[in-house]
Amino acid sequence: MVLMKKNSLIKIMFFTEILKGMALTFRTLFKPAVTRRYPKVKVPAQPGYRGLHALAKDNTGRMKCVGCGLCGAYCPSQCIHIYTTEGEDHNKVVDRYEVDVARCIFCGFCVEACPFGAITLSEQYDYANYSKDAFYMNKEKLLANWDTYFEGEKGNQYFKKFWRPLTEDFKGNPEQAMFSKIPRKEKR
Amino acid sequence: MTSFLEPILAPFIGMMLTTIVIILIKVAIVIGITLLHVAYATYWERKIIGFMQFRLGPREVGWFGLLQPIADGVKLFFKEDIIPATADKPIFYLAPVIFFVSALTSLSVLPFFDGFAVADINIGLLFLLAMSSLGAYGIVMAGWSSGSKYSFLGGLRAASQVISYEIAMGLSLVGVMIMAGSLNLTEIVKAQANYPTGFYAIPQVLGFFVFFVAMFAETNRLPFDLPEAESELVAGYFTEYSGFRFAMFFLGEYTGMLIMSAIGTLCFLGGWTLPKFFMDLLPFLSQLPPIVWVVVFLGKVYFFMFMYYWVRATLPRYRYDQLMNIGWKVLIPLALVNIIFTGTLKIMGWF
Numbered sequence: 442m443v444l445m446k447k448n449s450l451i452k453i454m455f456f457t458e459i460l461k462g463m464a465l466t467f468r469t470l471f472k473p474a475v476t477r478r479y480p481k482v483k484v485p486a487q488p489g490y491r492g493l494h495a496l497a498k499d500n501t502g503r504m505k506c507v508g509c510g511l512c513g514a515y516c517p518s519q520c521i522h523i524y525t526t527e528g529e530d531h532n533k534v535v536d537r538y539e540v541d542v543a544r545c546i547f548c549g550f551c552v553e554a555c556p557f558g559a560i561t562l563s564e565q566y567d568y569a570n571y572s573k574d575a576f577y578m579n580k581e582k583l584l585a586n587w588d589t590y591f592e593g594e595k596g597n598q599y600f601k602k603f604w605r606p607l608t609e610d611f612k613g614n615p616e617q618a619m620f621s622k623i624p625r626k627e628k629r
Numbered sequence: 630m631t632s633f634l635e636p637i638l639a640p641f642i643g644m645m646l647t648t649i650v651i652i653l654i655k656v657a658i659v660i661g662i663t664l665l666h667v668a669y670a671t672y673w674e675r676k677i678i679g680f681m682q683f684r685l686g687p688r689e690v691g692w693f694g695l696l697q698p699i700a701d702g703v704k705l706f707f708k709e710d711i712i713p714a715t716a717d718k719p720i721f722y723l724a725p726v727i728f729f730v731s732a733l734t735s736l737s738v739l740p741f742f743d744g745f746a747v748a749d750i751n752i753g754l755l756f757l758l759a760m761s762s763l764g765a766y767g768i769v770m771a772g773w774s775s776g777s778k779y780s781f782l783g784g785l786r787a788a789s790q791v792i793s794y795e796i797a798m799g800l801s802l803v804g805v806m807i808m809a810g811s812l813n814l815t816e817i818v819k820a821q822a823n824y825p826t827g828f829y830a831i832p833q834v835l836g837f838f839v840f841f842v843a844m845f846a847e848t849n850r851l852p853f854d855l856p857e858a859e860s861e862l863v864a865g866y867f868t869e870y871s872g873f874r875f876a877m878f879f880l881g882e883y884t885g886m887l888i889m890s891a892i893g894t895l896c897f898l899g900g901w902t903l904p905k906f907f908m909d910l911l912p913f914l915s916q917l918p919p920i921v922w923v924v925v926f927l928g929k930v931y932f933f934m935f936m937y938y939w940v941r942a943t944l945p946r947y948r949y950d951q952l953m954n955i956g957w958k959v960l961i962p963l964a965l966v967n968i969i970f971t972g973t974l975k976i977m978g979w980f
Contacts, residue, residue, distance in 0.1 A: 459944065466681045
């Protein structure tokens, strides 16, 4: 007990705690900083990051989107607007495909919903702009985004890596309630 | 250093004017160099604290952010000068001037190397203490005249803090005065140079410690920055100041830090001199030009400035009652013990 008191007295008299702290800060002085000098040195986004939208193109350079409208129907913030017309041989032609990025919540449901792997979320995260119009993406801008951010192999790998590619696998989860599993009679 | 001007100027403008011109040149040199130091003291403070906190500090303006203080200065000069409607205007105008002027006036008695002081007066140390207490008036007046509760609380805190720590600081320097037998700063430095250890910090450990702690409280720096406690009082006594008036407080504070560092250097670390045994070991040192001794002096000042930053980066702020306890119950008794101890040894002829 007496010894402890002596120790604490020495601690108080010679500021051992303060000196320990000073030693720590002095050692830190020579350690490298953790600062990332952001606008000059960009940190690559983590794989699978949900950033700016892009409309996928297939290998021939045509837009994958067929204008089914599932993404727009699924979108919780209703920021996808699709306008289609009937083409020459009775196919659907996507006239306008617009994403209001300023309203988007980046949930990724559109990517999940799309049966053709047409809408994607790129790893691009810094697209700040002074005008609102820059955040209203039309079809041309979205297709250009694909060329910019999903060039080559990256675009091919995107769905396989991060999303269950529905284009290759339409089977649902066995646990999931699906119409095809329900016997015909009950369905009636 | 400026004595070579005398034979050149004296035949043209007379002896009297020559003296004045030489003094003015000295003043210009001292103030210019000090303000440059103040500017870069802020830069190094931000750099060192940044590195101690795993950050980089200023980086963007100029090479390694070296032009940052100049950018800050330009920003401060062109800021809008806002005066609160409830302010007591004459005092509000006067307060930063008193604070800044008292800080700058202290520079006049500091010898930067042998024979270079604007005014080498016999009561130099006393003058410095007087000027540093005069600065407290600026703070109190700023706090009173701003018409804001934060400023007022900051001013009150500053008043009681500076007054109580001034006693400890003055008493801690008495030991040095006894040992040197003089209040003249040049004499104190010369006495140290002839002392066996080369500086008074070794026999005056207690005095040095008390001075060191009181130094932080006197300049309102962390861990004793209660008058401007950011987390409690916004900015304390200069909350309502902006633009150039704020800059005067800011410059005054950093000038005060430099002056405290210089006092510490002159009274405890041997000023511009190196220890006598060291000089005897390397005799060619005494042949070196005075610029070398300025560098030695500045090196010691920078050591103190580094301690300011280091302590700021390490310690949290003390509570107000703790601050007062340390001042009155620890530092003043320690300083008194030191005086008695030193005085006794002096009478016995050991010093």
